[in-house]
Amino acid sequence: MAEIRLHNTMGGETEAFVPLRAGEVRMYTCGPTVYDYAHIGNFRTFVFQDILRRFLKLRGFKMLHVMNLTDVDDRIIANAAAAGVGIREYTEKFVQAFFADCKVLSIESPEHWIRATDHIEDMVKLIERLQKKSFTYDGEGSIYYRIAKFPAYGKLSQIDVAGIQAGARVDNDRYEKESARDFALWKAPKPGEHFWETEIGAGRPGWHIECSAMAMKYLGETLDIHTGGIDLSFPHHENEIAQSEAATGKTFARYWMHAEHLLVEGEKMSKSLGNFYTLRDLFAKGYKPSALRFALASVPYRKQLNFTFDGLQQAASSVERLRNFADRLAMGKFPAGVSKEMVGRIAQAAEEFDAGLSDDLNTARGLAAAFDLVRDMNIAMDKNAVFQGDVAGAREFLGNFDRVFAVLEDNDGEMLRALGYGGPDTSGDDADIEKLVAERQAARQRRDFAASDRIRKELAERGIILEDSKDGGVRWKRK
RNA sequence: GGCGCGGUCGCCAAGUGGUAAGGCAAAGGUCUGCAAAACCUUUAUCGGCGGUUCGAUUCCGCCUCGCGCCUCCA
Numbered sequence: 346m347a348e349i350r351l352h353n354t355m356g357g358e359t360e361a362f363v364p365l366r367a368g369e370v371r372m373y374t375c376g377p378t379v380y381d382y383a384h385i386g387n388f389r390t391f392v393f394q395d396i397l398r399r400f401l402k403l404r405g406f407k408m409l410h411v412m413n414l415t416d417v418d419d420r421i422i423a424n425a426a427a428a429g430v431g432i433r434e435y436t437e438k439f440v441q442a443f444f445a446d447c448k449v450l451s452i453e454s455p456e457h458w459i460r461a462t463d464h465i466e467d468m469v470k471l472i473e474r475l476q477k478k479s480f481t482y483d484g485e486g487s488i489y490y491r492i493a494k495f496p497a498y499g500k501l502s503q504i505d506v507a508g509i510q511a512g513a514r515v516d517n518d519r520y521e522k523e524s525a526r527d528f529a530l531w532k533a534p535k536p537g538e539h540f541w542e543t544e545i546g547a548g549r550p551g552w553h554i555e556c557s558a559m560a561m562k563y564l565g566e567t568l569d570i571h572t573g574g575i576d577l578s579f580p581h582h583e584n585e586i587a588q589s590e591a592a593t594g595k596t597f598a599r600y601w602m603h604a605e606h607l608l609v610e611g612e613k614m615s616k617s618l619g620n621f622y623t624l625r626d627l628f629a630k631g632y633k634p635s636a637l638r639f640a641l642a643s644v645p646y647r648k649q650l651n652f653t654f655d656g657l658q659q660a661a662s663s664v665e666r667l668r669n670f671a672d673r674l675a676m677g678k679f680p681a682g683v684s685k686e687m688v689g690r691i692a693q694a695a696e697e698f699d700a701g702l703s704d705d706l707n708t709a710r711g712l713a714a715a716f717d718l719v720r721d722m723n724i725a726m727d728k729n730a731v732f733q734g735d736v737a738g739a740r741e742f743l744g745n746f747d748r749v750f751a752v753l754e755d756n757d758g759e760m761l762r763a764l765g766y767g768g769p770d771t772s773g774d775d776a777d778i779e780k781l782v783a784e785r786q787a788a789r790q791r792r793d794f795a796a797s798d799r800i801r802k803e804l805a806e807r808g809i810i811l812e813d814s815k816d817g818g819v820r821w822k823r824k
Numbered sequence: 825g826g827c828g829c830g831g832u833c834g835c836c837a838a839g840u841g842g843u844a845a846g847g848c849a850a851a852g853g854u855c856u857g858c859a860a861a862a863c864c865u866u867u868a869u870c871g872g873c874g875g876u877u878c879g880a881u882u883c884c885g886c887c888u889c890g891c892g893c894c895u896c897c898a
Contacts, residue, residue, distance in 0.1 A: 357828090377898075390898040418896065503827065504894065528896085552896045574898025575829090581896070605829075606892065613891075643847080644837070649830070649891060656836055659848040663836095666847080669861060701838090709838050713846035720846090723862055727855090794857055801859070812860045820861095 347696075347703035349404065351570075352647060354578055354601040355501050359705050362600065364569045369407045372398065373560040373598070374455070375573035375581070378415040379439040380424055382623040383446055385637070385652060386614050390574045390604040392638060393646040393706075395452040397572070397602070399749045400702045410455035411563045413556060414440055416462050417549055422538055432539050433462065445764045446624045449634045450641075451751040457563050461555040468550045468558040469543045472530050474592040476545070482523065486533025486546060492526045495587045501601060502579035528584055530554050553584040557597070561589060571598035578603050607641075607650040614652075627657070628766045633757040636661035642750060645707050663712075664752050670719045671743055671753050674736060676820065677726060683734025687725060691738040694718035698746065708750075715746050758823065771823070778809055782821055785811075 349362040364370045374394045377383045383391075394412075402408055416436040425435035440460075447454070461468075472488060475481050480494050492498045529551035534540035540547050560568055566589070573582065582601065589597035606613075609620040627637060632654075640660035644650040694714050701710025722739060725731045731739075747753045761768045781800050788796040801811055808824040 375898075378896085383898085387898045393898095415896095420896090502893075575892070576897055579893060584896095604898070606898070608891070611890080615897095640836090647829085648837090651836080653835080656848085659836060662849085663847050666861095673861080707838075709836095709846075713838065716846050720863090724864095727863055789857085792857075798858060805859095810860060813856080813858090814861090815856090 346404065347700045349401075349703045350705055351600055351602060352705045354603050355598075357503075360600075364406065365567060365599065368405070369409060370401050370570065371564040371568045372401075372408065372410045372455075372570040372572070373556070373564055373568050374410065374412045374571075375556060375577055376412040376414050376458075377443055378418055378420070379436045379443060380418065380420040381439060382442055382625065384614070385609075385622050385624070385627070385641070386607050387574075388446070388450060388452075388624070388637075389607045389641050389650055389652075390572075391447065391452055392450060392641040393604040394572055395450075395751075396642055396646075396708060396749060397570075397706055398453060398455070399751070400706065403745060403748050404699075408456065409564060411457040411459060411560065412455045413559055414443070414458065414460045415552070415555065416440065416460050417539070418552060422549075425539070426537065445766075449624065449628075449760050449764050449766065450638050451634070459559055459563070461550065461559070464555065464559050464562070465541050465543065465550065467562050468554045469531075469545050471554060471558045471561075471588065471592055472545055475530065475588065478591060480588075480591045481530060484522065486548060487529050488531040488545060489522055489527045490530050490584070490587060490591075492524060492528075492587065495591050497590070498526070498587050499583065501583050501586055504579050504583065528553060528580065530588070553581055554588060556581070557585045557589040557592075560585075560597075561593070566593045566595045566597070568598045570600045570602060572602040572604070575603040575605050602646075604646045605649045607652045609652050611651055611653075625766060628761055628768070632657050633661060633664075634760060635664050635752045635754075635757050639664050639750070639752050642708055642752075643712055645705075645709055647705070667715065667719065668753055668755055670723065672820070673723070673726065674739055674743070677731075678816070679731055679733045679736060680729060681734075682732040684725075684730060684732050687722070687731055687735040688738055690721055691718065691735070691742055695742050695745070698742070702749065711746075711749070715742075718742065755822070774807075778804065778807075778821065782811065782819060786819060789813075 350359050351362045352359045374391075376391075377387055398408055398410055417432060421432050421436060425432045428435055472481065475490070476488070480491055481488050482491055483489075531545055531548050531554075532551060533546070533548045538549070540549050560571070571582065571585075578601070586597050608614065609618075609622070612618055612620060614620055614622075624634075624637070628634070636657055637660070640652065640657050641650065643660065643663075694717060697714035697717070698711050701707045701714055704710060718739075722731060743753065758768060758771065762770055781804060785797050785800040788794075788800065804811060804821070809821055810824055812820045812822075814820065
């Protein structure tokens with residue numbers, strides 16, 4: 346197996362990945378702010394994180410992975426107030442929607458899914474630690490972080506701190522901070538706003554403190570990997586580093602990984618441009634979850650992904666090709682024996698697949714390794730040069746492939762229905778389809794091709810594709 | 825303005841100092857009662873201009889275009 350190399354935003358180099366504790370990876374990923382449905386841009390990042398997680402697991406690492414749900418922030422407070430409900434009640438709907446979205450995209454659950462509002466005490470304790478070390482100052486009930494006390498500030502994003510002009514922008518608390526760069530650890534309550542009564546006063550946490558407090562609570566003071574979207578590198582992650590490292594004196598995270606954003610049809614995704622999509626939007630248009638997952642996963646995470654409907658269609662076709670191959674492998678009849686060449690070819694593909702993903706999660710390379718094998722084995726199968734003894738190895742390859750990419754299982758329709766995204770319930774049609782398929786088979790037997798074709802056409806109109814095999818059998822699938 | 829990323833076949837997208845993976849799409853063909861699947865063939869000199877080099881898409885410089893961050897937006 347190849348050495349795993351990952352691009353570390355800290356330092357900007359691609360380095361060998363070696364976790365702190367042998368065989369175990371402690372990873373924290375910044376999750377969504379649950380003030381609305383998550384959009385495909387969010388999921389570009391979450392799918393990347395999932396691919397990373399799955400690949401590390403495939404490589405034998407035990408994962409200890411935490412993803413947070415930010416369920417308190419300005420938008421949530423404002424929206425909840427407008428809706429006349431508490432913030433917990435307001436966010437619950439979007440939390441559940443997010444879980445469903447993850448499931449439908451085959452995003453594995455991390456070991457811990459945690460909410461900010463369940464960890465106020467942990468944040469307060471961390472702020473107290475910072476207070477003791479004089480990294481904070483008070484202002485009208487709020488508590489701020491004094492960046493001037495932390496010389497390493499800016500090391501992640503290589504932001505020139507001097508460039509952030511003091512007083513250029515004062516935050517909503519309207520309090521004159523010592524420096525514009527400083528950020529709130531704790532915000533004093535505003536009239537009518539939700540707040541917590543704590544040892545450090547009444548109020549609510551600033552945005553950044555939750556990740557520091559929760560990451561260290563579950564993963565220890567030094568984690569292996571911390572990831573998020575590229576936009577989070579500054580100021581969010583920079584501030585997390587400042588808080589955490591000031592409190593502990595230790596390196597907070599050893600590898601920082603950031604996913605590039607996606608564009609939609611070449612333009613920045615934004616609500617005003619009307620190119621802002623949630624999963625629900627896409628599924629309502631008839632696109633499959635597997636196609637979306639493939640589209641999001643196929644472009645290496647550090648490259649901007651231009652999301653297009655044409656591309657989504659292409660992804661669907663690519664998934665089809667892989668599934669067709671898997672079916673052929675599963676259902677084909679192979680002669681007894683084993684082919685040394687084929688065994689070697691499969692081993693080579695496995696090596697290439699691993700090398701691609703080991704190379705900073707180069708999914709395009711990993712996919713190419715799979716498609717190369719698909720083509721070569723299709724050729725071999727056409728020539729009857731694949732034997733029973735070769736099949737297990739090929740299946741193992743596909744199994745490993747899908748432990749990372751998770752697109753082979755043909756359950757898009759069921760999943761959409763089960764998770765409440767709607768779509769026609771066709772599960773009851775199977776018996777009916779089987780019956781028509783049998784009728785057609787009978788017609789073919791008596792060489793009544795007019796009748797046979799009539800049934801093919803009828804089924805086609807219902808989205809059913811029939812494939813006759815050489816041995817007289819027939820396989821059907823939904824489009 | 826400061827910092828950073830990127831412009832490779834119609835679309836998506838790898839990659840290397842020595843003449844460019846893979847997927848989708850298109851056209852033609854093989855197979856098939858018809859079809860589907862599969863296979864075969866065809867389709868690029870790598871944004872532009874210079875430089876370094878025996879040789880650059882790959883290194884350097886300039887230009888140009890797109891994008892991101894510098895504002896609690898993944």
